[in-house]
Amino acid sequence: MDIKREDLLQLYYYLKLTRKLEDRFSSLYHQGRILGGAWTSNGTEAISVGYSYALEKNDIAAPYFRDMGCFLVRGITPKRLMAQYLGKKTGVSAGKEGNVHVGDLNFGVIGFPSHLADNYAVGAGAALAFKMRGEKKVAVACTGDGGTSRGDFHEAMNLAAVRKLPIVFICNNNQYAYSTPLKLQMAIKNVAERALAYGMPSRIVDGNNVVEVFTVARETYDMARNGGGPTFIECKTMRMHGHSEHDSAKYVPRELLEEWKKRDPILQMEKYLIGNDITTKEELDSIDIRVKKEVEDAELFAEESPYPNPEDCLKGVYATPIEEE
Amino acid sequence: MKEITYLEAIKQAMDEEMTRDPSVFILGEDVGIYGGAFRATEGFLEKYGDLRVLDTPLSESGFTGAAIGAALVGMRPIVEMQFADFISCAFDQLVNVAAKNHYRWAAATPIVVRAPYGGNIHGGAFHSQCIEGFFFKCTWIKNRCPFYSI
Ligand SMILES: Cc1ncc(C[n+]2csc(CCOP(=O)(O)OP(=O)(O)O)c2C)c(N)n1
Ligand SMILES: [Mg+2]
Secondary structure: OOOHHHHHHHHHHEEEEEEHHHHHHHHHHHOOOOOOOOOOOOHHHHHHHHHHOOOOOOOOOEOOOOOOHHHHHHHOOOHHHHHHHHHOOOOOOOOOOOOOOOOOOOEEOOOOOOOOHHHHHHHHHHHHHHHOOOOOOEEEEEEEEEHHHOOOHHHHHHHHHOOOEEEEEHHHHHHHHEOHHHHHHHOOOOHHHHHHHHOOEEEEOOOOOOOHHHHHHHHHHHHHHHHOOOEEEEEEOOOOOOOOOOOOOOOOOOOHHHHHOOOOOHHHHHHHHOOOOOHHHHHHHHHHHHHHHHHHHHHHHHOOOOOHHHHHHHOOOOOOOOHHH | OOOOOOHHHHHHHHHHHHHHOOEEEEEEEEOOOOOOOOOOOOOOHHOOOOEEEEEOOHHHHHHHHHHHHHHOOOEEEEEEEHHHHHHHHHHHHHHHHHHHHHHHHOOOOEEEEEEOOOOOOOOHHHHOOOHHHHHHHOOOOOOOOOOOOO
């Protein structure tokens, strides 16, 4: 497989950055310093890191709330994300929204609306625009296994397939939707079977293997970019934290977690990089030090940042019409 | 000034805008081949092609979401609800996504949703509701309801 060494190291770096930043969100949540809730992608970081790293600069992503890796890979800084979590003016939403419910079109990231699978339809619309304008760009949209039971999932998949839109749909199948296990969500074995009904090709990948997610994402983006239409990618993984940091997830069998712990995406990537002589333990350590420093700097930045002014909450309800700008 | 019907006025406005601005396009059920249930887009398919006059699958939430996504990357979609009543199926995309994008993360979402009702068609409970009231609470969406003009 032809992935450059520097790209492999970048994938490792983003896995680590995502993990460390979210670990910090989690600690801050338990200290009562976060405004609102805190969701993490712990154990499933390879999905958002992999699919985002495979994008080209002008492509667009419509993520969901377990896609911190998408924000980071696309270039939204840990500083702005930390400030976002602390409700500061320097945060991605300037204090208007909490945690992951944001986006930034300057980085090709469509904001995540809480209502799951809505972004499948929104992402399809971006792809539709690319197709209308004859641009060689792709969109990617992501949701959880739970989100695939919603109408918007199906409406978007159908529209994209009928119109052969340049979009790749990703599903983070972490086996649970909050407390509801897969078997109470759907009567099929693989989420990917849903794609069949729309005449859409699908792939099933190890969601804990960032190289595999990246490779398959890149292949399917290439296909979409060249007029081959959409693909659905099911990434099998396991949610290792509670639904959100308030949730101890007692309903998840401990053995299942033990099992998946051995398949941790960062562990796997370390083994891959060192086992194949791509890098050394020392080089990975130096990346870890860089990540630690970035997260510390982000927190410092966020703490020193001001809160929005109370009157700011009344601003921005409407966009400024072009002729008034 | 020449007196024209609402329908003619809407049709003319859309036609002018589509000619003036290539980013304007129409999507919805039966807007293309058939020219719209109320004939508001008659002749548009021939004039503007099937990517700018897009017959969608029957899926109000899906195509409203798609209009939002297209608007976010620079297009100016006009969504046609076949009958105003069916806007209920797209309620979520309108009030939670389109309406809040700008406030939440500074992304303007310039979509126009047409929701025709009335017309003296004896539509009953599912084809004649005045739906604007549902959206009054949602100040983030601009409600426009022309009912008499000369
Ligand atoms: C339409 C909708 N209904 C309910 C919720 C509340 N909710 C948030 S996350 C969640 C479970 C999501 O499960 P899944 O899609 O598998 O994603 P995961 O959390 O496992 O990543 C629920 C029910 C929501 N966000 N959106
Ligand atoms: Mg899930």
